[in-house]
Amino acid sequence: MQESAIGLAFGLILRGDANLLEIMGLSLRVSLSAVCLSLVLGLSAGAALATTEFRGRALATIAVNALMSMPPVVVGLLVYLALSRSGPLGWLGLLYTPTAMIIAQTILITPLIAALSRQVIEDLYIEYKDQFLSLQLSTAQQIKALLWDARYSLLTVALAGLGRSLSEVGAVIIVGGNIEHLTRVMTTAIALETSKGDLGLALALGILLLGLALLVNAILSGLNLTAKRQAYA
Amino acid sequence: MYRNLKVNSAWFALGLLLLSSGLQADKNHLLVQSTTSTANSGLYDYLIPLFEDSNNIKVNVVAVGTGQAIRNARNCDADVLLVHAKLAEEQFVDDGFGLERFNLMYNDFVVVGPKNDPAKISETNTLIDMMKNIVDAKALFASRGDNSGTHKKEIALWKHAQIDVQSNSRQWYRSTGSGMGATINTAIGLGAYTLTDRASWISFKNKQDYIVLYEDDPLLFNQYGVILVNPAKCPSVNAKAGQQFIDWLLSAETQQIIAQFTVNNTQLFYPNAQ
Numbered sequence: 001m002q003e004s005a006i007g008l009a010f011g012l013i014l015r016g017d018a019n020l021l022e023i024m025g026l027s028l029r030v031s032l033s034a035v036c037l038s039l040v041l042g043l044s045a046g047a048a049l050a051t052t053e054f055r056g057r058a059l060a061t062i063a064v065n066a067l068m069s070m071p072p073v074v075v076g077l078l079v080y081l082a083l084s085r086s087g088p089l090g091w092l093g094l095l096y097t098p099t100a101m102i103i104a105q106t107i108l109i110t111p112l113i114a115a116l117s118r119q120v121i122e123d124l125y126i127e128y129k130d131q132f133l134s135l136q137l138s139t140a141q142q143i144k145a146l147l148w149d150a151r152y153s154l155l156t157v158a159l160a161g162l163g164r165s166l167s168e169v170g171a172v173i174i175v176g177g178n179i180e181h182l183t184r185v186m187t188t189a190i191a192l193e194t195s196k197g198d199l200g201l202a203l204a205l206g207i208l209l210l211g212l213a214l215l216v217n218a219i220l221s222g223l224n225l226t227a228k229r230q231a232y233a
Numbered sequence: 234m235y236r237n238l239k240v241n242s243a244w245f246a247l248g249l250l251l252l253s254s255g256l257q258a259d260k261n262h263l264l265v266q267s268t269t270s271t272a273n274s275g276l277y278d279y280l281i282p283l284f285e286d287s288n289n290i291k292v293n294v295v296a297v298g299t300g301q302a303i304r305n306a307r308n309c310d311a312d313v314l315l316v317h318a319k320l321a322e323e324q325f326v327d328d329g330f331g332l333e334r335f336n337l338m339y340n341d342f343v344v345v346g347p348k349n350d351p352a353k354i355s356e357t358n359t360l361i362d363m364m365k366n367i368v369d370a371k372a373l374f375a376s377r378g379d380n381s382g383t384h385k386k387e388i389a390l391w392k393h394a395q396i397d398v399q400s401n402s403r404q405w406y407r408s409t410g411s412g413m414g415a416t417i418n419t420a421i422g423l424g425a426y427t428l429t430d431r432a433s434w435i436s437f438k439n440k441q442d443y444i445v446l447y448e449d450d451p452l453l454f455n456q457y458g459v460i461l462v463n464p465a466k467c468p469s470v471n472a473k474a475g476q477q478f479i480d481w482l483l484s485a486e487t488q489q490i491i492a493q494f495t496v497n498n499t500q501l502f503y504p505n506a507q
Contacts, residue, residue, distance in 0.1 A: 085309035085469045093469070095310055096264065096295060177295035180278075195414030196273050197439030 005203035009211075012204060020205075024212055027185040030098055030172070031165040034105035038161055041106070042113025043154070047143045049114070050122035061118065067111030072104075076174030079104040083175065096177040101185070104171040109161040116157040121146050155224055159217060166213055186212070263292045263474045266303075266311035268382055269412055271457070272296035274436040274501055279494050284481050290474045298412060300380030306330060306460075309467035312475040314460045317430070318382035322458045330467075331460035335483055338491055338502040339456045342386060343434055344447040345417070346372075346426040354426065355446040363447045364394040371405045373425035374398075377416050378408030382455075387428045390452065417443075430455050432501040457502070459483075482506070 012020050049061055081087050083095040083103075094100045124146050132142050147154065169187035176183030178192060186209040193202035271277060272294055281292045295305065299316040306314045307330050314331065316322060325331045344354065344363065352370035357363040367374055376398070377384035391398050398406045407425060409416045413433045420427040421441050429437075434445065459479055464472040481487055488504035495501065 084305075085467060087308075090309070090469070096293065177293075179293045179295060182293055192273075194418070195269070195412050197414055197417065197437040199439050 005200050006207060008200055008204035009207040013208065020208070022181065023184050023186055023189050024208065026098060026183070027166060027187070027209070027212065028216070030101045030105060030185060031162055033102045034109055034165045035158060035162045037102070037106045038109040038113045039158055042110045042161070043117050043147065045110070045114040046117030047121050047147060049118040050125050051139065051143060051146070061115075064111055064115045064118065068115050070108060070111065072108055072168040072170030072172075073174065075104050075108045076171035079107065079171070079175045095175065096179060096183060098176070098183060100175040101172045101183060104175045105165045105168070108168065108171055109165050112164060113157055113161050116160060117150075117154055120150050120153045120157065124150050152224060152228065155220060159220065162216065163213065166209065166216075261290045261474065263290055263312050263471055263478055264310070265292060265294045265313045265315055265478075266306045267294050267296050267315045268299045268302060268317050268457075269296045269414075270317070270430045270433040271315065271502075273414065274432040274496055276432075276491070276494055276502065280487070280490065283487075283490065284478060288474075288477060288481070290477065292478065298377070298379050298381030298384075300382075300384070306462055309462070309469055311462050312471045313478055314462060315457065316382055317455055317457045318385045319456055319458060321382075321385065322460060326460060329465075330463055332463050334458050334460045335479065336505050337457045337459045337482060338488075338504045338506070339454060340431045340502055341448065341450075341455050342383065342428055342453040343431050343445045344426055344428055345420070345434060345443050346446045347424055348442045348444055350446055351424075352426070357447065360390060360447075360450050360452050361394045364391065364396055367405070367426055368396055368401070373405050373407060373420075373423050375416055375420035375423060375425040375427040376406060376408045377413065377428075378410045379412065381413070383413060383428060383430055386453075386455070390428070393452065432496075435499050435501060436496045456505075 045064065049057065049064065079100060080095065082089045083092065083100050084090055085095070094103070125142075128142075128146065128149075132145075137145070167187065169191050172183070172185060173188045173191060176185070176188065178184050178188040184192075186205060190202050190205045190209070193199075193205065267277075273296065277292075277294055281294070284290070285292060295302070295311075297305070299318045299321065302311075302314060302316050303318075303321055303325055305311055306325070307328075314322070314325070315337070319334075322331070322334050326334050346352075346354065352366040352372040354363045354366050357366055366372075376387055388398075402408060407419075407423065409419045411419070413429055414437065416427055417429060417433070417437055418439060419425070421439065421443055426446070431448075459482055461472065461475045461479055462470045464470040483506040485507065488506055491502050491504045492500065
């Protein structure tokens with residue numbers, strides 16, 4: 001079966017199967033949007049946690065770290081209850097749209113970005129602290145310098161977020177509904193084919209999802225390397 | 234900081250742009266909460282484009298278990314409900330969530346199991362004997378356990394045979410709490426018997442050494458119904474398009490088209506709206 005799945009995967013790609021391209025495109029669109037939003041929210045929270053002193057900071061850090069374990073199904077359920085027509089945000093009419101999927105994934109990934117970036121930024125902050133003091137930089141200037149200097153590590157953080165969002169199925173299947181041509185993404189398609197007993201096709205889609213992740217990672221790493229070369233040339 | 238702010242807002246704007254592209258405001262959309270068998274067998278892929286083309290209405294189908302479909306419709310997250318649990322459907326209408334329930338089509342349930350049939354259920358002639366054989370042989374039985382139409386049917390069958398499965402849930406009765414396909418996959422993994430609707434079984438592609446061992450019993454009748462969600466209860470309901478879709482499904486012409494739908498040269502659904 002494994003061999004036929006690989007053959008099937010290549011066949012689908014070479015044929016340029018329209019349905020498949022649509023599903024892959026939506027997977028990318030939803031995940032990249034969620035990662036963009038999560039970076040804004042998560043990096044802000046991570047930087048704040050790393051550089052400011054306040055009561056309960058240790059507890060907040062533990063809470064953010066713990067939220068990394070949030071089950072996608074629970075996030076999906078919460079977003080469903082909020083966006084359902086009978087829920088508080090039902091009037092927006094967002095349930096079963098890609099937007100609902102982006103919202104759910106943003107909630108899922110933001111804690112991951114916040115927790116990982118907090119560690120990265122804090123490590124750097126300890127190193128830079130005395131310098132910051134002697135230069136008398138404002139908090140905003142400090143955070144700017146930290147984020148810039150940690151950018152390569154933070155790219156890996158962003159990739160971790162992208163990985164989680166590309167691979168999760170529990171949240172998007174509840175709030176998206178796995179509707180053909182509207183909210184079907186790679187993971188929900190894999191779940192569907194598994195439930196139809198078409199394990200070969202499910203596996204082929206899995207291979208393609210992994211290939212997609214590989215492609216995105218390669219592109220971002222390539223950009224990263226180019227940037228590094230220019231920076232240190 | 235300003236540059237940082239700019240970069241940050243650029244990111245955010247990009248995110249919002251992508252977010253807003255997901256928004257849609259189109260009155261010609263219809264949301265159907267459906268059982269899985271009709272979707273997974275390919276009936277909708279065959280049927281719905283015909284409706285969409287002639288009516289210029291886009292039909293979006295969310296395929297989940299009947300229990301979840303009804304719950305979603307109770308939350309007003311549907312225009313039309315298409316499921317297979319008559320009592321629960323009538324309750325839905327009685328509670329004011331649905332306008333009227335119509336018979337759409339039927340087929341039947343079958344019990345599938347491994348070819349060697351350890352409980353010898355293929356040799357039984359009545360449903361009660363069949364179920365007693367499973368109990369006596371302490372053969373494994375995989376239940377949906379998800380409040381779906383098939384699960385409700387299965388519970389009714391055990392009740393009919395006066396067998397208490399709950400007290401046996403640790404021994405031979407396994408509740409998977411999953412959809413039909415996942416439960417068949419689990420049953421095959423366990424070597425367990427399971428109850429499935431015929432449409433899901435015929436279109437299922439991972440049968441391995443599993444075959445239908447008990448069938449053609451009037452007690453295994455499986456009726457599908459269709460209901461328009463009540464716009465008085467749920468103002469968001471697209472009642473006009475929903476009624477148009479239901480009228481179309483129940484029309485003599487469409488009923489004929491449903492009868493012509495086959496998988497592996499087998500008719501899966503028998504229309505009975507008229």
